[in-house]
Amino acid sequence: xxILNPEKVSRLRGSxxxxxIRAFLRGLLxxxxxxxxxxxxxxxxxxxxxxxxxxxSKTHVSSLKNSKRTVFESNIIPINRNxxxxxxxxxxxFDVDVDLALERLRIKQSDGLDRLSERxxxxxxxxxxxxxxxxxxxFNRLTIxxxxxxxxxxxxxxxxxxxxxxxxxxxxxGSTFLAHQIPSTPQTRKLLDSLLRSVPTDxxxxxxxxxxxxxxxxxxxxxxxxxxxxxxxxPRRNPAQLKCLKSFVQAVAQSHVYxxxxxxxxxxxxxxxxxGMNRTLYYQLKKSKFTAHTLLDDAQxxxxxxxxxxxxxxxxxxxxxxxxxxxxxxxxxxx
Numbered sequence: 481x482x483i484l485n486p487e488k489v490s491r492l493r494g495s496x497x498x499x500x501i502r503a504f505l506r507g508l509l510x511x512x513x514x515x516x517x518x519x520x521x522x523x524x525x526x527x528x529x530x531x532x533x534x535x536x537s538k539t540h541v542s543s544l545k546n547s548k549r550t551v552f553e554s555n556i557i558p559i560n561r562n563x564x565x566x567x568x569x570x571x572x573x574f575d576v577d578v579d580l581a582l583e584r585l586r587i588k589q590s591d592g593l594d595r596l597s598e599r600x601x602x603x604x605x606x607x608x609x610x611x612x613x614x615x616x617x618x619f620n621r622l623t624i625x626x627x628x629x630x631x632x633x634x635x636x637x638x639x640x641x642x643x644x645x646x647x648x649x650x651x652x653x654g655s656t657f658l659a660h661q662i663p664s665t666p667q668t669r670k671l672l673d674s675l676l677r678s679v680p681t682d683x684x685x686x687x688x689x690x691x692x693x694x695x696x697x698x699x700x701x702x703x704x705x706x707x708x709x710x711x712x713x714x715p716r717r718n719p720a721q722l723k724c725l726k727s728f729v730q731a732v733a734q735s736h737v738y739x740x741x742x743x744x745x746x747x748x749x750x751x752x753x754x755x756g757m758n759r760t761l762y763y764q765l766k767k768s769k770f771t772a773h774t775l776l777d778d779a780q781x782x783x784x785x786x787x788x789x790x791x792x793x794x795x796x797x798x799x800x801x802x803x804x805x806x807x808x809x810x811x812x813x814x815x
Contacts, residue, residue: 496678497566500557501530501537503585504570505547512552512584516575529573534566557585600668602652603661603706604675605636610657618701624679639678664707672703720776724784725755726765727775727805733766736804737797751792777806 507513508520520526523541530539557563567585571578607616609632611625619625624632636649662668676699731737732748749762775781782802789798 495536496558496563497534498537500563500566500585501534501539501570502543502547503553503557504567504581505544506550506552507581507584508574508576509544509548510552512554513576513581516577520574526574530570533569533573554584555586596663596665596668597671600662600671600706601639601675602655603657604672605639605649605652606655606657607702607706608632608636608679609653610655614657616657616659617705618698618703619705621698622679622702635679639675659705660708662707668707669703672706676702720780721784722756724775724781724805725752725757725788726761728785728788728801729757729762729765730768730770731772731801731804732792732794733762734770736770736772737794737801748792752788755788755791772804773806773808775805775807781806 504513508515521529523544526544527539527541530537557567563586564582567581568578570576571581607619608622608625609629610616611619611622624635633649729749729752733745745762745766746759749757749759752762775785785801785805786795786798789795789801794801
């Protein structure tokens with residue numbers, strides 16, 4: 481997912497400049513952005529030309545090879561003076577039509593941030609402005625939040641320019657920060673990661689301990705205060721229910737139950753957190769030997785299995801699960 485334009489799938493790794501260069505190279509090497517030159521230089525020469533103009537781009541021959549096979553996506557670059565300048569410079573290097581490149585690469589005005597993303601951006605901006613005044617965990621330890629307000633406002637204006645938005649910085653200055661208001665989703669987490677990377681990251685020494693730490697050490701607390709707190713679920717401790725849970729997980733994880741809709745183990749065991757499942761126990765059960773018909777055929781076990789099937793979207797397979805796990809009255813186990 482592209483955090484600047486959530487409907488896109490490319491990831492923002494590194495700086496905005498590196499992201500812009502990668503997007504341009506994908507278009508160039510896949511023929512979307514046509515060069516007027518008779519042929520492109522060798523990969524090594526291309527890398528040299530890019531790194532001469534963009535010393536911090538960290539472009540390698542492998543970058544070009546990856547660009548040739550990575551799917552090209554249009555309109556994923558944020559609109560601002562810097563990205564326009566970088567795209568123009570790349571067009572000059574490779575003799576590409578600037579207007580065409582800008583049209584294909586930059587986010588269209590109508591593709592701006594959606595409402596949820598604007599909430600993340602708003603919460604981030606207010607948290608930085610009010611970090612010291614409201615003593616906001618994580619943000620109050622960031623070096624930038626301890627700078628004069630004029631310095632903070634200049635940096636925030638740059639951030640808003642990089643993310644097409646309707647937010648007004650003057651309005652946000654008068655807002656009060658409210659913690660735990662944003663749902664934690666892949667989209668919101670990636671956007672907040674991008675915003676945290678966009679502020680200067682400095683190292684500072686603690687006066688008390690003398691230890692040197694980075695602003696990055698406080699990012700986890702920043703995320704914790706922005707996002708909604710996960711519900712606290714007390715795992716079930718009933719021994720009979722736990723035995724049901726273990727047998728159920730073995731059957732599903734080891735594919736004894738047909739129709740398992742989960743593509744990953746994580747997706748499955750997270751559905752069972754409230755029943756007492758955890759990652760370590762899950763993988764132990766997945767590797768252990770499975771034995772069928774080990775559960776008593778009583779009302780309580782049937783109810784527990786039905787709840788487990790419902791929680792894991794396997795309700796249509798309840799009969800199969802029940803026949804597989806409950807003791808067989810005609811077997812020696814049932815006598």
